[in-house]
Amino acid sequence: MKKLIELDINGRLxxxxxxxxxxxxxxxxxxxxxxxxxxxxxxxxxxxCTVLIDGKPELACLKLAIACQGKKITTVEGLxxxxxxxxxxxxxxxxxxxxxxxxxxPGMIMSAKGLLDRNPKPTLYDIKHELSGxxxxxxGYKRIIEAVQAAAEVWSKEGVK
Amino acid sequence: MFLxxxxxxxxKTSRETLELVSRLGNKAKILAGGTDLMVxxxxxxxxxxxxxxxxxxxxxxxxxCEEGKGAVIGANTKLAEIQFSEExxxxxxxxxxxxxxxxxxxxxxxxxxxxxxCNASPAADTPIPLVALGTKVVINSLSGERxxxxxxxxxxxxxxNLAEGExxxxxxxxxxxxxxxxxxxxxxxxxxxxxxxxxxxVNIELETDGETIKNVKLVMGSVYPRPxxxxxxPPLLIGQKLSEALIEKAAEAxxxxxxxxxxxxxxxxxxxxxxxVLARRLLKETYDAAKGV
Ligand SMILES: Cc1cc2nc3c(=O)[nH]c(=O)nc-3n(C[C@H](O)[C@H](O)[C@H](O)COP(=O)(O)OP(=O)(O)OC[C@H]3O[C@@H](n4cnc5c(N)ncnc54)[C@H](O)[C@@H]3O)c2cc1C
Ligand code: FES
Ligand code: FES
Numbered sequence: 137m138k139k140l141i142e143l144d145i146n147g148r149l150x151x152x153x154x155x156x157x158x159x160x161x162x163x164x165x166x167x168x169x170x171x172x173x174x175x176x177x178x179x180x181x182x183x184x185c186t187v188l189i190d191g192k193p194e195l196a197c198l199k200l201a202i203a204c205q206g207k208k209i210t211t212v213e214g215l216x217x218x219x220x221x222x223x224x225x226x227x228x229x230x231x232x233x234x235x236x237x238x239x240x241x242p243g244m245i246m247s248a249k250g251l252l253d254r255n256p257k258p259t260l261y262d263i264k265h266e267l268s269g270x271x272x273x274x275x276g277y278k279r280i281i282e283a284v285q286a287a288a289e290v291w292s293k294e295g296v297k
Numbered sequence: 298m299f300l301x302x303x304x305x306x307x308x309k310t311s312r313e314t315l316e317l318v319s320r321l322g323n324k325a326k327i328l329a330g331g332t333d334l335m336v337x338x339x340x341x342x343x344x345x346x347x348x349x350x351x352x353x354x355x356x357x358x359x360x361x362c363e364e365g366k367g368a369v370i371g372a373n374t375k376l377a378e379i380q381f382s383e384e385x386x387x388x389x390x391x392x393x394x395x396x397x398x399x400x401x402x403x404x405x406x407x408x409x410x411x412x413x414x415c416n417a418s419p420a421a422d423t424p425i426p427l428v429a430l431g432t433k434v435v436i437n438s439l440s441g442e443r444x445x446x447x448x449x450x451x452x453x454x455x456x457x458n459l460a461e462g463e464x465x466x467x468x469x470x471x472x473x474x475x476x477x478x479x480x481x482x483x484x485x486x487x488x489x490x491x492x493x494x495x496x497x498x499v500n501i502e503l504e505t506d507g508e509t510i511k512n513v514k515l516v517m518g519s520v521y522p523r524p525x526x527x528x529x530x531p532p533l534l535i536g537q538k539l540s541e542a543l544i545e546k547a548a549e550a551x552x553x554x555x556x557x558x559x560x561x562x563x564x565x566x567x568x569x570x571x572x573x574v575l576a577r578r579l580l581k582e583t584y585d586a587a588k589g590v
Contacts, residue, residue, distance in 0.1 A: 156305035156348075179336055183403060192377070192406040198335040199407070202305055203328075203350055247402060254381075269401020 141205050145170065146214030154201045161185045161196035164211060172212035172242045176271070183270030186243040186250075187211050193250035212242035215249065224294075225249055225287040234283040236274035244270045248284045256291045258284075300335070301344040311356045311437070311466065314349060319439045319462040321347045327464055328352075329373050330407035332400065333416040357411075357466060362388060367472040372411025372465045376423070380405060389470060391426035391481040391498055398422055398483065411465045414447065417455050417523070420492045424451060425518040426481040427468065428526065429498035435467035444469070448516075451523045477502040477512075478586035482579050484571050486562065494563040495519050495555075495571045499583040507588055510534045515547075515576065520555035520568055527551050530576075539584045548576035 138153040145168055152167045164173050164187070176184035178197045185196040188210040215223035222230065225245050235241050244267065251258055251266045258266070263284050264277075272280060308314040318325065325347035328334055337343050351357050357373035362384035370379070379385055380397035399405055399413065399422045413423045414434070424447060432447045436459065447468070450458045459465065473479070483496035496519055502512040513534045515527040529550035537543055557568035 155302070157300040157302055159300070178339065180332060180400070180404060183401065186403055193403045194407050195332075195403045198331050200305065200328075200331070200335075200348075200350075203307070203352065250402065250406075265397075266402040269403045 139202065141202060143168070143201065143204055143209060144207065145209045146211060147208075152201070156200070156202055158201045159197060160187070160199040160201045160204055160209070163201040164196060164209075170211050170213050174239055174242055176239070176243075181269075181271070182240075183243040183247060184240055186246040186270065188246055188250055191250070191253055193247050210246070210249075212245055215245070223249075224290040225252070225284070228283040228287040228290070229280070232279050232283040232286060234275055234279040236272075240270055240272040240275075244272065244280055248287065251284070252288055252291050256288060258288060260285075300338045301341070303345055304347050305350065306347065307350045307353050309353050311354055314351055314354055314357075314464070315437060315439050317347075317349050318464050321349070322461045325349050327415075329409040329412040330375070330404075332404050332408045333412060333418075360385060365472055368470040370410055370468040370470070372467060373409045374411075375406055376408045376410060376413070377402070377405040379410060379423075388473060389426070389430060389479070391429065391479040391500075392423065392470075395422045395426045395481045395483075395496075395498075410468060414451065414468075415457055415459070415465055417451050417453070417457050419454055419522055419524075420496070420519045422481075422483065422493065422496060422518075424524050425496050425516050426479060426498040427470070428524045429479050429481075429500040429514050429516045430473075431471050431500075431514075433469045434465055435469060436463050437466045438463040442466075448524060448526055453522045474502050476505070476507060476587060478583050480579055480583040480586060482575055482582075483518075484575060492562060493519050495557070495568050495575055497572070497575045497579055499576075499579045501580075501583045501587045503587050508538045510537055510539065510584075515551055515580070517551065517555055517572060520557040520572060525554065525556075527554055529554055534580075539580065544577050544580050547580055548573045551576040 143150045150168045164170050174184035176182035180195050180198050186193050187196050225248050247267050247270050326345040328348045328350040358371045360370050362368040376396040376399050386393040413421050428448045433444045434450050436443050479500040481498045483493040485493050498516045500514040504511045513531050515530045517525045530547045533547050552573040555572045557565045559565045
């Protein structure tokens, strides 16, 4: 039997009918119509489905939608700045050529956001360690790491949120 | 990859949770971080009829770490909290380090300490330092509470001492004694997101001379169906000052006790070799840490 629940995604309330077994990833994509969040492995290994839940990076492919009531969910679409500008992390990914096919990018960016919110001045080790759950098959990690380092600089200077 | 149909419960208090656990029995599974449970359900390895989500219960979360009084960690405390806790990093660096080496950042923000233990995987990271530290688990049911050493709680692959109607609620870590240190290490194919080939923790306590070993505990993971506490290493080292020759002997003893298997990650032969390598390194590292160098 479906239940009507409310989910706060990017500050907007979505009223959705879900089964107990529905996964957050499917609800974000199919019911909220937000296609930024990607489905890769579906088993927790690739990080393509990373979203922030109450500010912490979590895997939407292993999360029940019904368990997310009353929580703040942020997807890559939620990073958009006033006037439609890109978020500094997104801009850094563009500037540093850290996007190729782009499939891993939303997850990478959400992981990077989770890291920088907690630790705005990460070391190279911190970046590698905290982004190791995001797999990229095309760009290679060097440019992605450079992009996060560049974003961290903007972050420390301008105090982005 | 759909999940089976189940009924979902989200209790708010420990009493409500225990009532559900008691009433629904083996047809139900507790849902903490879901990083083991959801994967198993997606693979259709298990199909519980009920899920009891404990994430709304504040009593199951949190770290209480008081000066001189050890620590109490709630079963549903997330591994990321343990990884970043300044208090735990100072008092129990082996545990904070092991928590920070589990899976990925996302996994650690979801996964709980209790889930890592209750899943009872022989390759799990955190039970190894917890056992070396002499941790007890608190088990609750409607009929009361009992305590058990963690090393007696994990019994076999995916098997714990929990009876129907019971759940794990807390971990109790004893206060580290003066002149002691505990360290953790592991070996995997790669650094990130890797299930360990061998993992190990060593806890060493020194006499007041700051050199003679008073107590030692060496615990191995991934080489036995449950965390393996070495019986042969303590008699070799207690009363001695650590030397290269003794390290070699102790490492060989640990190697002899390990009973690893061949699997997709490594051969038994390779694992036995690694036990020796890790034991050598870790005994030295822990001894030096206990001496304060
Ligand atoms: C991509 C990925 C990488 C991983 N890497 C590692 C790794 O490197 N090292 C490692 O050790 N593990 C790893 N794991 C496994 C997993 O993340 C850990 O075992 C984790 O700690 C499980 O905790 P959880 O809260 O998610 O448990 P859940 O999945 O919620 O629960 C696990 C089991 O324990 C039971 N349970 C949970 N809490 C309680 C309780 N309080 N009382 C009674 N029963 C309970 C559940 O019913 C279930 O059977 C990985 C998992 C994934 C998906
Ligand atoms: S789709 Fe969630 S981790 Fe791969
Ligand atoms: S850009 Fe293609 S997977 Fe990363």
